[in-house]
Amino acid sequence: MDLKKTPLYEKHVLLNAKIIDFGGWAMPVQYSNVIEEHHTTRTAAAIFDICHMGELEVKGPRAFDLLQLALTRDLADQRLGQVKLSALLNEKGGIIDDLTVYKKSDDSFMLVTNATTKEADFSQISGILRQKRYDCVLEDISDKTGKLDIQGPLSQEILRQSITADLQNLPYYHFIEANVMDIPAIISRSGYTGEDGFEIYAPAKQIGDIWERLMETGKAFGLKPAGLGARDTLRLEAGMMLNGQDMTRETTPLEVPYGWLIDWKKDFIGKSALEELKKTGPAKKLVGFEMIGRGIARHGYKVFSGKKEIGVVTSGTFSPTLNKAIGLAFLDVDFSAPETFIDIAIRETKAQAKIVKLPFYKRKK
Amino acid sequence: MSKPNPADRLYSKDHEWLKEHGDGTATIGITDYAQEMLTDIVFVELPKIGKKVKQGEAMAVVESVKSVSEVYAPASGEITKTNTALEETPELINKDAFGEGWIAEIKLADVSEIKTLLDAAAYEKLIQEEKR
Structure with a gap:
């Protein structure tokens, strides 16, 4: 292709x-x-x-209502000229995309989507639009x-x-x-x-x-x-996640550091599933780690605590600023507290790592 | 532009070099062309001393920020020495792939085996073809 x-x-x-x-x-x-x-x-x-990323436009008298229902973030207090990061969920609470919402006027918004999720975003939002018959138009403006x-x-x-x-x-x-x-x-x-x-x-x-x-x-x-x-x-x-790698459609915002994107006071698609999950709490959690032992943990490497397999690395690299290997891992919640030591299987050996708080790097203001 | 390939050693198609010492031992590294392709090397996993390797078998790992690449043994034998300086300064390979960035020394199992390797001119021809 x-x-x-x-x-x-x-x-x-x-x-x-x-x-x-x-x-x-x-x-x-x-x-x-x-x-x-x-x-x-x-x-x-x-x-x-960054031309590969997607842009969708939502325009019309009910544009706000459509987005308010489709997205997890409360847009009622969004000012003109403000950008809000939000999650777009399916009914099961799984993350279809994490996208930004640009409020251009009271009835005109631009959504900026990940490159690989644009089609899914469009189909999810247009599905809601058809069902609710809101008076607004959704347009994919990515090509132009x-x-x-x-x-x-x-x-x-x-x-x-x-x-x-x-x-x-x-x-x-x-x-x-x-x-x-x-x-x-x-x-x-x-x-x-x-x-x-x-x-x-x-x-x-x-x-x-x-x-x-x-x-x-x-x-x-x-x-x-x-x-x-x-x-x-x-x-x-900077502790930012990559869609499709650190989260998939099986991941909910409660398992990754996206709890802050959920506004429980309003209704949105996926809310009831999240409310159910919130009662028990998620079984897995995405956390940051830094390597103590030698090696660079990469996407897909398995994580252990002793002999017990407790999860997988979702992102891992060598950090040029910190001059050490860092990463994100999706782990059993029991092993996800900061300062917990974990072992990561790198080829034939296991190397020690430690869970740390995100972000790894914060710029001086 | 990569540095010229020294004529005092032999090369594998997988971009390793081997310099025979005349006593049945040899030093092994990756070529300057290889380090140029890998760019910023940030980690090297050295073989264990005493490890026996077969020609063409993975013997070490070299990682850049984005990639993980295996280093294949250009000849069979037993690892007798490794360049532990690479543990702290893996970028030595970027700076001096044919010198200070050497990876290991090997006691050759069969000296005649190295006849299968390329000389500098043949290796140069190979990389010119790859670049095209």
Whole structure:
């Protein structure tokens, strides 16, 4: 099967990026090397092609009612220009997606979905829409929408070279609609790296111009392009989960650090299943760990306490910032408290690790 | 660009090098081309001393941030020495794959076996073909 290409694909090829298949997309995993791109993001700024992610638009008088029912987060107090992370669940309480909700006006919202879950999100939300016959329209605008992230402590200064709007006073998880040069865009102060930074949405045909401009004006600030490799180490250090890897449709928000996404006071799809689960408490929990013994625990490695198998590693890597191996594991709840020692099977041996609180890394404000 | 492949040693198709010492022992490592493909090496699992390996068998593991790769024994024999410096500084392989980044020393089980390996010119040809 041919891989899908983002509007920025040719630029990655010219930059000699190593391209991989990510959920059916031909994406750059690294340009130079992962560690270098990681440090660039933490100390200066990096630019990421995120065009593969999905964007859905919900418009109409009952758009709010549709999302309020479909999503776990209470949107009643969401202000114009605010971004809210939320979960989209099935009836069993399993996570279809973790997505962000952009409130553009009282009857117009944009949902930003994971690349691999967009179709499932669309079908779930349109199913509710058909059933409830709410007066609103759901549209997949992914193909015409380009997205790039600029992340790192210098991203505001770099972006300021191309935008007249006030970024200084834009709070975290808020967005503005403004021009980048003369290109209409949505700019939100958010990201997936644990650094200050922005996610930029613009017409797919023009996202390349913004990329070029930021690459050019960012040079003096040390800006470099970064691939999915660095994106993965950055998000893991920041304690952020990856959909499809750290959670699946079998996982509920009560088992992963997403309890805060649930607003129990309102009704939403999946709520009754979660209420049932809440009575007994989940049997498994996703936690962070750091390696004490030698080795790097990777996705799929088994976790033990003595001889008893207690779970599995869902994400694991070498942390360039902390200079040690870290990861996330899905464990029996009895073994999930911080400071608990666990053993991870790495090839023929077992290496010791310790459960720690998330995040692994928090930037200084 | 990778460094030139020294002519004083032999190469496997899996990108390991072997330098015979003339006394039935040899040093083993991965090539500069291999480290370039792996990029930032962050972990090396060395073989145990005394371990007997067969030609083509996995004898060590080299990991980058994103990948886990096996190092195959370019010849059969017994591991007599390992480069323990790699435990603390695995990036030695990135810096000097043909020198300080060596992985192990081996007592060859059958010296004639190394005739199956490539010389520097043949190995260079192989990587040029791979790059294409």
